[in-house]
Amino acid sequence: MRRPTPTPRQVDAGIALAGLLGGLLLIAFQVYDHSSAIPRWQVLPALLAMAALELVRRTRPILVAVLGGLVFAGSIFSGALLATTMMYTDLLYAAVVYGPRRMSPVLHASGTASVLVLTTLTLVYDDPATAVTVAVITVLIFLGPLWTADIVRKHRQEAETQRLRAEQTALLSEMDRREAVVAERARMARELHDVVANHLSAIAIHATGAQSVARRQHRAADDPVLEVLGVIRENSVQGLAEMRRIVGLLRDSGGGEADESYAAPDLSAVDALLAKARAAGQDVGLGFELTERGERGELPVPVQLAAYRIVQESLTNALKHAGPGEVRVLLDFRPEELRIAVDSPYRQGAGQALPGARAGLVGMAERASLLGGGFEAGPRDGHWSVRAVLPRAMSTEEGTERA
Structure with a gap:
């Protein structure tokens, strides 16, 4: 002992x-x-x-x-x-x-x-x-x-x-490690985009062409060839969409820890976030409550990742700057959009003099803006209020992607 x-x-x-x-x-x-x-x-x-x-x-x-x-x-x-x-x-x-x-x-x-x-x-x-x-x-x-x-x-x-x-050496080593992780993820994203995604695109194009040839031959609608070509095209298009999402995740997660980005990239990990926040907030008199409304359904991966990061940053800010009290998190799943509301006890002037203050708010607003949504944060009725709206449909160069 x-x-x-x-x-x-x-x-x-x-x-x-x-x-x-x-x-x-x-x-x-x-x-x-x-x-x-x-x-x-x-x-x-x-x-x-x-x-x-x-x-x-x-x-x-x-x-x-x-x-x-x-x-x-x-x-x-x-x-x-x-x-x-x-x-x-x-x-x-x-x-x-x-x-x-x-x-x-x-x-x-x-x-x-x-x-x-x-x-x-x-x-x-x-x-x-x-x-x-x-x-x-x-x-x-x-x-x-x-x-x-x-x-x-x-x-x-x-x-x-x-x-x-020794601390400086450890910090430099950590920075080198993170740079290596970022470089490796960028390389993986390029390889996936340039090699695998191109092959999937070629498969989808050839399947579509084969379907057109088969229709010009006046084959029956229940012809096994048409069914097989339809399955090939559908799976290749779906695989291509998922590939693009993975490439986006690899490029978007360059600034953080590898384990965190992959272990908690969506809303399924919000409960774990709340558990960690409750453990950290006991010493400062903070409690955390999560409420969900509506049907979650299927959400695009970028929307889930953005929602997770907004909740994560809001809880982190509450632990840093909020006064004692209850922090309430609301996830409102609506047919056309996901609304996020986080209210925490407000302390006047909290965090204003800290280096890098409000950088987290800028990051959350940028995530919502990239998805075509909205974001606002500020004091309201004695609380620090965070509001974000993330549309379920995301605008892309090729059209609109729906969950």
């Missing part, structure tokens, strides 16, 4: 508690400077203050560095305690690691000055051996934590740089 990782606040609390308990133990045994002349209670305030500063060592690094220095200076006169000194060095370390960049040179300057002043005073009023000892101790207290923090911060910056570089 994996152990839970402590939070930064818990780590800081643990450091403060350990320093406080260690200091209390040292005070109990009178292990501090001038213990014979200084009472125990006089050492305690500096210890408590330093432990309290440890609790905010990450969130207030500048404050703890300043106050910690004052507390440490006071502790020298009230009875220097090892626990208080160690916690002060940790505060200096935290000020460099978690504070702004300017903290390191400022603390280095003040620390170097403290070392020089204390060493000089000791040399003037005491012997050189004591001055050397004071120099070593002050360097360890004032400069040692800063050097350690500089090394740690440098390694963290290098690690962050490597992480960002």
Whole structure:
């Protein structure tokens, strides 16, 4: 079983508690400077203050560095305690690691000055051996934590740089993969259109010609030859229509994931979309409801794909921008058209400042327009309303295709 990782606040609390308990133990045994002349209670305030500063060592690094220095200076006169000194060095370390960049040179300057002043005073009023000892101790207290923090911060910056570089590499790899998918789909679409579709067209033309020849020969209407030619022509025309739809799907799905485009290209996958949206919307207080009216019947593949994408984009926008409430999706199947209505709770100004805002609305409008339908979206009666009309009959270069 994996152990839970402590939070930064818990780590800081643990450091403060350990320093406080260690200091209390040292005070109990009178292990501090001038213990014979200084009472125990006089050492305690500096210890408590330093432990309290440890609790905010990450969130207030500048404050703890300043106050910690004052507390440490006071502790020298009230009875220097090892626990208080160690916690002060940790505060200096935290000020460099978690504070702004300017903290390191400022603390280095003040620390170097403290070392020089204390060493000089000791040399003037005491012997050189004591001055050397004071120099070593002050360097360890004032400069040692800063050097350690500089090394740690440098390694963290290098690690962050490597992480960002790895993310960029992964992003470039993903872009290369998608470009390869798009190129392969375009190649497949060209091959299907240039090879298979041409053969199906030739079969349909020859079957039609054969039917004309057979009729000029005055064959009976129930002649098996005419029936076979009719079946060949009908299936070749139907296959050609489906081939053109597949070519359109391959060209239309170039900008997204391959699995998504093929796993959910029509209205049969709307229920799965709603299930995913409900799972994602629980944390933000969103519910989703789907209502269908009329008979779905047979819809052309491009109409189903456009309807699916409009519903998908509407649900995505609701998850990003809608306030808590119910998102209602209506699919109204009428004899001549499919009407789509999506209403979600409206938050004033939601998503206006985001990069690429309204790009999804433009895409939905373009899909509806290409099929000869209509699209509109905007706030209405406290809701963000999306309305799309997709005709069941699609206008093409060769005429009108009906479901």
